[in-house]
Amino acid sequence: MQDFTLEVHGCHEYDKTGAISEPIYLSATFRHPAFGQSTGYDYGRVANPTRENLEKSVAMLEQGERCWAVSSGMAAINLVLKLFKPGDHVLLSEDLYGGTVRLANDIYSHYGIEFEFVDTTDMELVSGQIRANTKGLFIETPSNPMMLISDIKALAQLAHANDAWLIVDNTFLSPHFQKPITLGADIVVHSGTKYLCGHNDVIAGFLIVADKEGAAARRVELLAKSEGPNLSTFDSWLMLRSLKTLGLRVEKQAENALAIAKWLQKQPQVTAVYYPGLPEHPGFALQSRQAVGFGGMVSFKVTSAELAKNVLARLKLIAFAESLGGVESLLTYPLAQTHAEMPQELLARTGLDDKLLRLSVGIEAVADLIADLQQALEG
Ligand SMILES: Cc1ncc(COP(=O)(O)O)c(C=O)c1O
Known part of the structure; x- marks a missing residue:
């Protein structure tokens, strides 16, 4: 299916009413049919049908295997930085949203993760800054605000050759224009507040993984369930509506x-x-x-x-x-x-x-x- 079609329909399946617009499941908890049985939904922090439809639709658009819809772009980037451990080294584009720089420098560096900023448009420079403990490359392309373009495919190859993840903040283009996972990225993040929402009325974030069985996905699953950064049901519905006109x-x-x-x-x-x-x-x-x-x-x-x-x-x-x-x-x-x-x-x-x-x-x-x-x- 092409993007314009996917954006309108996503993973929408008709329920027994035939509702064209996705129903909003404003339920914090879900009834179990019997002991040991579940409808697939137990408690809203872990899964909600409206949020899940949004997550599936965004994963389809980014051609990733799994997506988490969270309360802001920074909440998504926060989950990403939590994938690293003390002693890890992470390279970031030197032209980057200021909030991401602040999260790395003023918060996560206090937990023993080392961050370095590099011009990711220059492959030689990036390769020269890879170390034995480099575990991630985090880029924006186009970058904010200087509009620099980095080579996603080449950076993914470099990251993988060094056993590191390539993470792409795809906020500036949206999946309608660019799909980093198809070029080799492991993780894509979005400030959903921006193009995915498109109406300046919701603060939202997304994290999409290429491999739903991989170490990053397993860790994000644990973090999302344990820390509860998830997007509210009503905002999830607004985002589903927004996607239709992306x-x-x-x-x-x-x-x-x-x-x-x-x-x-x-x-x-x-x-x-x-x-x-x-x-x-x-x-x-x-x-x-x-x-x-x-x-x-x-x-x-x-x-x-x-x-x-x-x-x-x-x-x-x-x-x-x-x-x-x-x-x-x-x-x-x-x-x-x-x-x-x-x-x-x-x-x-x-x-x-x-x-x-x-x-x-x-x-x-x-x-x-x-x-x-x-x-x-x-x-
Ligand atoms: C490229 C980029 N990434 C992430 C963010 C953070 O997103 P949010 O404001 O939804 O937390 C922003 C916000 O301006 C941004 O421009």
Whole structure:
């Protein structure tokens, strides 16, 4: 089945009522038919039919064997970092969502796990930083917010040759455009809050594994059951509803993003545009091979920090807000928002500075978005 079909139907099976919309099972616990018997559902923290339908549908879209729907993207990344033990070494893309950097540096490093940041677009650099105790490579591609493209297939081969896992945060593209597991990734995570939700109204996360019998899956199963990070039933239903329009939304967002990126390139107040769908982007060829779309995120730099702040204040249609992936266009100032706690050294390495703006393109008419950006840039 193709993605557009899978997104609408997922794993939905009709119950005796024939309900087209997935029923919401708002039940915390489930009756046992008799001693030693179960309907397959015992207690809501462990399994709930609505959440399970969502998990199965997302696993199908990512072509993974098993998925867990959790309360946020950070809850999913938290489960991933819990897979490592004291003494393990983990390499991460140096351009990465600030919250992931904070979780690694300020929380998990206290438990004896060693984290190192590397430019994962450079295979030689990554190979040079692999150690005997390297157990994981964690990447974003495109990365947040500099839109760098890393080679998923090559990194998976490198990770496996060293007995490590490749973990891909697929938030920026969604499975509609990129399926890291088909390229060799072991684990995929999402901030489901973003494209998978698409309406800026649910905070959610997903963790998908390639192999449901593997060590990672067994550990995540234990963690999810024991710690209870799971997504609520009602939010699971909202996410199921969101998935139905995933393809329509992201295709329109990507179309708008390309038009805006091309327009930004011509503006005198704009000094750089970062969008992998532009043929001059250094990751264009690789992205064209490993994904079927370029996404709806465009970062750009303006001539001064003062202008960047003025643009944010002058916007009328596009909202100055954190987050991304929704139908409403949002403009973010990464240095003070999503990447506020990023170590100085990483900011310098990636070029994330006070002139950078990150646009999450929505599904509005592109001419209206461009008109808003134009009046904000011109003042
Ligand atoms: C790429 C990426 N991964 C993970 C997260 C964290 O997700 P959440 O905010 O749903 O916890 C974000 C949030 O902005 C993100 O942009």
